[in-house]
Amino acid sequence: MPENAYPPPSFRPKVPADPAYDHWLTYRVERRILVVTRTVTTVTRLLDILSLLEDDHRVQVVFTFDDRRRAVFGAGLAEFLAGLEALVLPWDQALATTFDLAIAASENDDLAELKCPVLLVPHGIGHQKYYPRTKTISGLNPERLHGDRLRIGLSHGNQLSHVPEHRRRAVVIGDPCHDRMLASVHRVPHFRRVLGAADRTHVVLASTWGPQSLIGSDPQLPHRFLAELPLDEYRVSLVLHPGVWSAHSALQVRAVLASARRSGLAVIPPQRGWQATVLSAGCVVSDCGSMPLYATAAGVPVVMASPVADTVVAGSPLADLVARAPRLDERPLADQLAAAITNGPIDGPAAEAVEYPGKCAELLRALLYDLLDLPEPARPAAFPPVDDPTPEFQTPAALRVSVQADGADLVVRRFPAAVPQLGGPLPGQHVVAHAELATLAELEGAAVVHHELGRDFAGWAADTARRRPNARLFAETAPGLCRVWTDGVTTDLRTTADVDPLLLASAAQWRTVRRLPLTDLRVRVGDRTI
Secondary structure, three states: OOOOOOOOOOOOOOOOOOHHHHOOOOOOOOEEEEEEOOOHHHHHHHHHHHHHHOOOOOEEEEEEEOOOOOOOOOOOHHHHHHHHOOOEEEHHHHHHOOOOEEEEOOOOOOHHHOOOOEEEOOOOOOOOEEOOOOOOEOOOOHHHOOOOOEEEEEOOHHHHHHOHHHHHHEEEOOOHHHHHHHOOHHHHHHHHHHOOOOOOEEEEEEEOOOOOOHHHHOOOHHHHHHHHOOOOOEEEEEEEOHHHHHHHOHHHHHHHOHHHHHOOOEEEOOOOOHHHHHHOOOEEEEOOOOHHHHHHHOOOOEEEOOOOOOOEOOOOHHHHHHHHOOEOOOOOHHHHHHHHHHHOOOOOHHHHHOOOOOOHHHHHHHHHHHHHOOOOOOOOOOOOOOOOOOOEOOOOOEEEEEEEEEOOEEEEEEEEOOOOOOOOOOOOOEEEEEOOOOOHHHHHOOOEEEEEOOOOHHHHHHHHHHHOOOOOEEEEEEOOEEEEEEOOEEEEEEOOOOOOOHHHHHHHHHHHHOOOOOOOOOEEEOOEEO
16 A cells, blocks of 8 residues: 555544344444435445445445435436435435444535544546636535545545645545546456447547537537448447436437437446446547546547636646647548547546556555444455446438449448438448338438348338339348349348348449349458458
């Protein structure tokens, strides 16, 4: 453990047992911890800390939140806690109950009213932001850092300058979220498979809240990425700050992103999964929130795509990163992303944001058990890996496809038809639509209509051709097989099971239009030849 990583507690809580309560407990509880929550964001950060207490039956964890003074972004908090199946006390009852320790990730509750020592930790990567329209550093409002029993957790010793009057109560612990991500790097291939990005470049759009955020400054940015980046070469995911979901509601967020979600955008819910999503990224496109620092600390290149927010603390690691990172512009996205990935992450800012990387579990668990006056468990202190992502996305039911001859190869590039097309028509452009899942408008303009393998394919194709006179080719697919019908002739096109057979349908359509035989097809997608 680094020397003097944190000062020793100034007192040891001695709380007598409560026979009226303990009589009903199965486990022999020796200490009780109150987790003071305020938003979904604070809960996710506190869960990182609580993971260090797993397997210890001596400690009982109880949650609470002040329902009299709800946070601006407090929507969804009660539902999230209910989903955790946690024991939740009303705020008044929590104030009237004696605990051994309280842990909070926001100073905006009346922590001084609690009858126990309090550990206050950041709800982001250190303290990089001001509260809007102030020069008060978020998480360190001096008007709320009351009480001799308060401990202030910091991610880096350079943040001691933010709390000069509270230096003796400050605790340098590193960053639990950062270290949980470090403990999960070996799972990146698994995360990429869950996100559908195993063989594609994974681009993560990460937005904080407010008008100066990524989405606030350009609500159509996800559509631009989906319209420019071929589906077979890129997976685009979107991580929105929980405050966005709270302020607008999940219904409104999903409504605003409706066409993008139908086009394959992977939307990460606010409760869990953003850490795994960022870890699995080839590049993170972000704003002035915590996400670019977490990405940089995880070794992921960052591109900035929003105005420089006036809430960024001058001279902070975030300010340094924002000043040095490449900025998104009007050039082709693929070129900008490739340059960022080639150049790699920016050195410096992460090291100034998180001290003792990889040591947080050791430091923090020692502090927790010291405050609880309990001996630490014998097992080494370690964070568990982060949760798997739970993306919300749909496979596009209609595709806008470009086919272009390059020697003996047919180069196929596919884009979702539901997002507006940028620029003029693509070479060999046509629409491929699912017979049942696409919209009527998409079917009316489709050159290729398809469905899954079924019975009487020729009969279905002939009937569909009468109802869809604009279509030139009809297809049914199964793993490794694309069966096509055109002008009454059925042809089986076969490939390996790991290839989307619809790629062959587009190549067949290109040849059919030019009255070329459907033999010896060579299809190239990105750098792969089929």
